[in-house]
Every structure is written in C-alpha cells, then in structure tokens.
Amino acid sequence: MTPLLQVRDVAKFYGPRVGCRDVSFDLYPGEVMGIVGESGSGKSTLLGCLAGHLAPDAGEVIFDTAVDGPRDTLMMSEPERRMLGRTDWAFVHQHARDGLRMGVSAGGNVGERLMAVGARHYGEIRSSAIDWLGRVEIAEDRVDDRPTAFSGGMQQRLQIARNLVTGPRLVFMDEPTGGLDVSVQARLLDLLRGLVREMGLSAIIVTHDLAVVRLLADRLMVMKDGHVVETGLTDQVLDDPQHGYTQLLVSSVLQV
Amino acid sequence: MSISGTVKAGAMIEIEDVSKNFVLHNQGGAVIPVMAGASLSVGRGECVALTGASGAGKSTLMRMIYGNYLAASGRIVVGGVDVARAEPREILALRRETLGYVSQFLRVVPRVPTREVVAEPLLAVGVERGIAMARAEELLGRLNIPEGLWGLSPTTFSGGEQQRVNIARGFAHGYPAMLLDEPTASLDAANRETVLRLIEEAKMRGAAIVGIFHDEAARARVCDREIDVSVFTPKAA
Numbered sequence: 273m274t275p276l277l278q279v280r281d282v283a284k285f286y287g288p289r290v291g292c293r294d295v296s297f298d299l300y301p302g303e304v305m306g307i308v309g310e311s312g313s314g315k316s317t318l319l320g321c322l323a324g325h326l327a328p329d330a331g332e333v334i335f336d337t338a339v340d341g342p343r344d345t346l347m348m349s350e351p352e353r354r355m356l357g358r359t360d361w362a363f364v365h366q367h368a369r370d371g372l373r374m375g376v377s378a379g380g381n382v383g384e385r386l387m388a389v390g391a392r393h394y395g396e397i398r399s400s401a402i403d404w405l406g407r408v409e410i411a412e413d414r415v416d417d418r419p420t421a422f423s424g425g426m427q428q429r430l431q432i433a434r435n436l437v438t439g440p441r442l443v444f445m446d447e448p449t450g451g452l453d454v455s456v457q458a459r460l461l462d463l464l465r466g467l468v469r470e471m472g473l474s475a476i477i478v479t480h481d482l483a484v485v486r487l488l489a490d491r492l493m494v495m496k497d498g499h500v501v502e503t504g505l506t507d508q509v510l511d512d513p514q515h516g517y518t519q520l521l522v523s524s525v526l527q528v
Numbered sequence: 529m530s531i532s533g534t535v536k537a538g539a540m541i542e543i544e545d546v547s548k549n550f551v552l553h554n555q556g557g558a559v560i561p562v563m564a565g566a567s568l569s570v571g572r573g574e575c576v577a578l579t580g581a582s583g584a585g586k587s588t589l590m591r592m593i594y595g596n597y598l599a600a601s602g603r604i605v606v607g608g609v610d611v612a613r614a615e616p617r618e619i620l621a622l623r624r625e626t627l628g629y630v631s632q633f634l635r636v637v638p639r640v641p642t643r644e645v646v647a648e649p650l651l652a653v654g655v656e657r658g659i660a661m662a663r664a665e666e667l668l669g670r671l672n673i674p675e676g677l678w679g680l681s682p683t684t685f686s687g688g689e690q691q692r693v694n695i696a697r698g699f700a701h702g703y704p705a706m707l708l709d710e711p712t713a714s715l716d717a718a719n720r721e722t723v724l725r726l727i728e729e730a731k732m733r734g735a736a737i738v739g740i741f742h743d744e745a746a747r748a749r750v751c752d753r754e755i756d757v758s759v760f761t762p763k764a765a
Contacts, residue, residue: 300617303616303617458638458639459638459639461638462637462638462639462640465637487637490616490617490620491616491617504598504616505595505616505619505620506616507596508595508596508597508598511591511596511597512591512596512597512598514551514598515553516553516554519552519553519554520553520554523554
C-alpha cells in the first residue's frame with residue numbers, strides 16, 4: 273500500500289528558535305494520527321507545514337495525489353497547492369471563525385466549497401448543503417441563518433460540514449474540540465468518529481487533550497520542544513509510555 | 529509478515545522469551561523488571577489459564593499480547609503477526625480481524641446505543657448491517673440485557689450490565705484468538721453459565737484463548753492448561 277502522506281525530515285525555524293525539526297512519518301489511507309504535546313511543543317507549527325499554511329525550511333511532504341500519484345507538495349506551484357486544499361485536503365481550525373465565512377449563510381458556507389470545485393447547479397448545491405447540515409446535526413430550518421447566530425458547538429459542526437462536503441481524503445484538525453463544553457465535545461467527537469469511519473478519511477489531529485486522541489486516533493506522536501519524542505499505537509503510548517515526557521504528560525491528567 | 533518456521537503447527541498464539549521492564553523516568557529513572565523469559569504457546573481450540581498471585585504479571589502478559597504494553601524483548605506472534613514489532617496499523621488490523629479482548633470494564637463512547645456497541649466489531653470486518661444487528665441482539669438476549677435498553681447508550685447502565693454488554697461485544701465477531709480478563713467475575717449463576725457456554729462455543733470453532741479466571745470452577749471447566757506466570761517473574765538481583 274502506498275502511504276497517503278510521506279513526511280521526511282521537516283523542519284521549521286523562527287529565527288534562531290526551533291519550531292519543529294527532524295519530523296518524519298508515513299500516514300496510510302484510513303489512518304488517524306494524533307499529535308500531542310504542550311503549548312509551544314511545535315505541534316501546530318508542524319500541522320501548518322504539512323497543510324501548506326507555513327513554508328518549512330527543510331524536508332519533503334509527499335502526498336499521493338489522485339491524478340499524478342505521489343508528489344512533493346512543497347515543490348508545487350501555489351495554484352496547484354490551493355486546488356489540493358480545496359479538493360483532496362480539508363483543514364478544521366480550532367476557532368470556527370477562522371474556517372467559516374461569518375457573513376454568509378450556513379448553506380452558503382457549505383455550498384461555496386462545492387462551487388469552488390466546479391458545482392454549478394443551484395438546486396443540487398442546496399440539497400447537498402442541507403444533506404451535510406443534517407449529517408452534522410444542524411436542522412434544515414437553520415440553512416439560511418448566518419453562523420454568527422450559531423452556538424460555538426454548532427459553528428464547529430458547520431465548519432466540519434463545509435470541509436467534508438467535497439469528499440477530501442486527508443483532513444487536518446487543529447484542536448477541533450478546544451474551547452467547547454464537555455457535553456458539546458462528546459457530541460462532536462462522536463460525530464467526527466463516525467464521519468472518519470464512514471468516509472474512510474485519513475486525518476492528522478493536533479490536540480493537547482489525551483481523551484480526544486484516545487477516542488479518535490489510531491496512532492500517536494508526542495512532541496516536545498519541536499522534536500518528536502515518542503510514537504506508537506495510541507493506547508500503547510497512553511497506557512505504557514516509554515519517554516519521560518510522555519510519562520509526565522499521561523500522569524498529569526486529572527482523573528474524573 | 530510471514531509465519532515463522534519455529535511456530536508449531538496449529539499454534540495461534542506463540543510467545544517466546546518475552547521480557548518487560550517499567551522505567552519510571554520521573555521517579556529517578558527507577559527500572560522495575562516485571563517479567564523475563566516468558567514463553568507460551570496456545571493452539572487452535574485451546575484455552576490456557578494464566579494463574580499466579582496478584583501482581584505476578586497476568587494482566588501485564590495479556591496486555592503485551594494485545595499490543596497495549598510494549599515488550600522489552602522477545603517475540604509475541606499472533607496469527608503470524610509479531611505484536612512486539614508490528615506497526616500500529618498492523619496491530620489494529622490484527623485486533624479487528626484476529627485478536628479479541630474482553631476486558632473487565634467497558635470503555636464507552638458517549639451516545640452510541642448498546643446494540644451498535646455490540647455490533648461494531650462485526651461492522652468493522654464488513655459484515656452486512658442487518659446480520660450484524662441480529663447477532664448483537666441475539667447476544668444481548670442471551671446475556672439477559674432487557675430489550676428496552678438495547679437502543680440506549682450503556683453509559684448509564686449498572687456495572688454488571690456494562691460488563692455483560694462488554695462480553696456480548698467481545699464475542700460478537702468469531703475471533704480466531706481471544707484474551708479474556710475475568711469474564712465471569714461478579715456474574716450471577718445464569719449469566720455465568722451463558723459466558724462459559726460462549727467460551728466453549730468459541731473453542732469449538734477453533735479459537736485459541738488465553739484467560740485470567742479467579743473463578744476456579746469456571747477455570748476447571750473451560751481451560752485445558754494452566755500457566756503460573758510467577759515462573760516468569762525476574763529473580764531479585
């Protein structure tokens with residue numbers, strides 16, 4: 273099986289400071305990988321480098337494109353990379369406001385992504401938008417409301433619908449449940465879990481919440497000071513952590 | 529990964545010279561050796577009981593077979609896959625298709641109805657939805673979970689009900705290899721009988737089983753052999 277994403281020695285520096293360095297891994301189709309670490313560990317920098325939001329200073333990010341097979345996305349032209357971002361990739365931001373157009377209706381937010389990949393038939397776009405709002409549990413009668421009238425949890429679900437409507441193969445998520453109430457988090461996690469499985473998505477999820485990765489991720493990468501300190505099967509890393517930092521991280525979780 | 533030539537014919541689970549240490553980096557780097565030289569072979573249709581005092585390493589060995597704990601050295605081959613060395617996706621595939629684990633506690637995902645929780649392992653291997661649901665309902669019925677609860681999430685069920693849901697889930701798919709951690713603990717006589725029958729049925733279809741049973745009568749009835757894991761406890765230096 274060809275990996276969907278092959279990451280080789282990716283590094284990003286902020287002046288003399290290390291954002292992340294020496295990061296390498298393969299992600300296979302259908303795999304969900306969690307990246308955990310405290311703030312400043314480099315996990316969001318890494319995600320930005322993988323998703324094409326930041327330009328790494330070194331390394332390769334090879335994606336198995338639907339048309340041309342494996343290609344280094346860092347060597348692509350900007351329009352090519354943007355097209356990839358609209359078709360094969362999706363990015364779910366921590367703050368739904370960063371991933372939504374707040375002045376456009378919920379249906380418009382979902383429909384816009386479809387139009388960006390060439391959909392033109394209004395009726396079909398609208399029915400597809402309503403279908404997706406239903407899948408993320410937003411009632412049909414809210415389709416013409418703007419996201420500003422939605423709760424935080426609803427905004428996040430709308431952002432997910434907007435991202436998944438075009439049937440991406442790889443989804444990047446940056447703290448997708450951050451800042452939400454625990455009850456809303458549980459609902460969102462359940463939704464994400466179902467969608468990932470149904471659509472056979474591959475995903476890379478950055479979070480500092482170990483409960484989130486236990487539920488969603490097949491495998492885990494633990495980062496500290498810009499370096500990967502431990503990788504492995506999610507439950508193995510959490511239940512039998514090998515590195516001192518991971519042991520500290522796991523033992524610091526408050527029990528409920 | 530290919531099946532190694534040293535694996536005996538019919539051996540589904542083959543453990544060879546496995547050791548395990550816990551290194552506590554945040555407590556002065558203390559190294560706690562918990563197991564050394566553990567070897568064990570379980571054939572198809574065979575049930576082996578792990579025995580030994582509390583703390584002897586029964587659960588540790590089971591967790592290593594499941595890939596939940598990392599072995600320090602040795603080989604743990606289940607259905608041709610060396611769990612001690614396999615990639616996460618290989619272990620997940622093994623757990624999906626070949627190796628089942630009935631733990632003592634149900635780890636519930638919020639909001640998923642009981643029927644789905646039990647049918648999930650079948651759906652994961654591609655069993656058609658209607659068939660998976662029918663099998664789930666049959667098991668829930670046999671384990672005396674009231675029909676009115678099947679559509680509810682087990683989150684709010686009693687401890688005993690959650691345990692039985694967990695057993696139903698563990699036996700839904702016909703895994704060729706199974707790990708059972710105290711499957712009959714705290715069950716009433718009727719449910720205990722059902723679980724023992726499920727174990728016997730699994731053996732009949734050829735499953736290789738490793739289990740921890742504190743219930744001596746249950747152990748005597750379903751287990752073919754006992755392995756005292758305290759022989760694998762490293763001698764104090």
